[in-house]
Amino acid sequence: MDMANGLAVEASGLTKVFRKGEVRALDGFDLEVPIGQVVGLLGPNGSGKTTAVRVLSTVLRPDSGHASIMGYDVTKQAGAVRRTIGLAGQYATVDEHLTGTENLVMVGRLCHLSRPSVAPRAAELMEQFGLSDAADRPVKTYSGGMRRRLDLAAALVARPPVLFLDEPTTGLDPQSRLGLWDVIEALVQGGTTVLLTTQYLEEADRLADRIVVIDHGKVIAKGTPAELKADLGATVLELTLESDEAAASAAITLADLSGKAPFVDGSHIELTVEEGPAIAAEALRRIDADGFSLLGLSLHEPSLDDVFLSLTGRKVEVDSAAVAAGNTRKGRKNSKEPA
């Protein structure tokens, strides 16, 4: 109940099993979001991100575990939680047949704002989100980007101190995405605590103070974007070979040189290593000696994409079982580290 720990969102050991198909959407999920911070919950489709947000926003009851928002328990004090949060994103939507203003007024009234205060608040938000010109048009005439901005505005009507954004830019064109990021950044400047789920690493990198990587309903890594990248190694080495067989052979060579598991996707190989240039030089020599030719080579700083690939192992297609086992171990090891 106390917030002496300075946490806006706290969850421990959350589980949620969907009966149909026995899917373990959450499987011992833990989360801590400090007040005033932006935490990015990062994971592929079906990793449990949305289920986590639905549980934290009281939409779904967990099967077990505990979660609280600003000290209010999500199951025992759901009413207080609902007065504390705003929810926007892919599954929470606005009403197509109402105008933008009518949507905000409706949500404001349902948040129990007084009748005189709700219209000015709606107008203020429409202005702030650049929707004033479209304020009296039905939402079905809005573009995708306008709809998402209105959706976000609806979550903000009652000025909640904690905001859940569930994949706020999924399906948007790049320009609309940039526009929405500016809006979210401005909110954060104002001190709102944000839990953001996303499958876009760029989005988490830009907006989040801390990142929590989730897969199969569990946290597999957490830290600041910089920490996660640092954990991975200094340099990312990418190679493109003439054929898939050449890549398979080169992957074994690289595993041998670095002691780490490269990711192979067709004729493309990716590996994160400390001694990038040295390993690259030696790898080139050996690949050449094996009689394969190289079509492309690059060395660069790791991105969150590389972190993600390393943790979830989604693209792993390396033949060697030992190499695959190495990946799994890395993921597990990180999950035990404190943030």
Add this chain to the structure above:
Amino acid sequence: MTDVAERQSPSAPSTFNTAKWAVSDILTVTKRNLIHSIRIPEALFFSSLQPIMFVLLFRYVFGGAIPVPGVSYVNYLMPGIFVQTLCFGAVSTSIGLAEDLQSGLLERFRALPMSRSAVLGGRTTADVFRNVFVITLMTAVGLAVGFRPVATVAQYALACGIMLLFSYALMWGFAWIGLNAANAEVAQLMSFPLLFPLTFCSSAFVPVNTLPTWLQGFAENQPVSVVVNASRSLMVGGPFHSPGSVWKALAWSLGILVVLVPLAVRSYRRA
């Protein structure tokens, strides 16, 4: 903690406030649903067209072949077709809720501090307004094709009230269907196997004693017949005068509400 609750909560709840806001929430959702009816006029137009066509069909096509002792067929028909129309109209309650569920709007509502009964309360209240419109329209159509009720205005209003209450009770069953259907189309398909036997194996269109003996027991006592009989007793009277059916209709409606409201509310909480 109390300080925090009050600072963060736009309105800290008390028992009085809870009740006041529950009413406010229901009205807010009702208004939203009524705006939909206005913004999608084609839906209202076509849902009004169907009952009018039923009136014309039974009045001018089938009616001549259905002899009813004591009154003209159109007088016999109209109370029945009112109830049939309201029963079919209740399907839109399930479609509306299934659409809201599918669109994700209910997801947003569930994360708001609004009353848990407002979505269903607002949906059914808006549908009652629609039914008042439907009854008014059909009364006008009926009068145009020769319907001549003998009821006083008060009796006619009471008959309408009984039909509205019954359709309100039915809506909660359709709300339950809407919340449990995979989508709006399925909700609609799930409704018809219920509606056809209830509305057609009844006293709505033909006298029950013309049905096979084995069907008469069901047809005479099922709620649609009871409500039709009550309305017919009040609107047409004469050979159909039956004060007992009015009480039976009220009892059926209240009984249905007592069973279906908790069922629908439970589905809303879990859907």
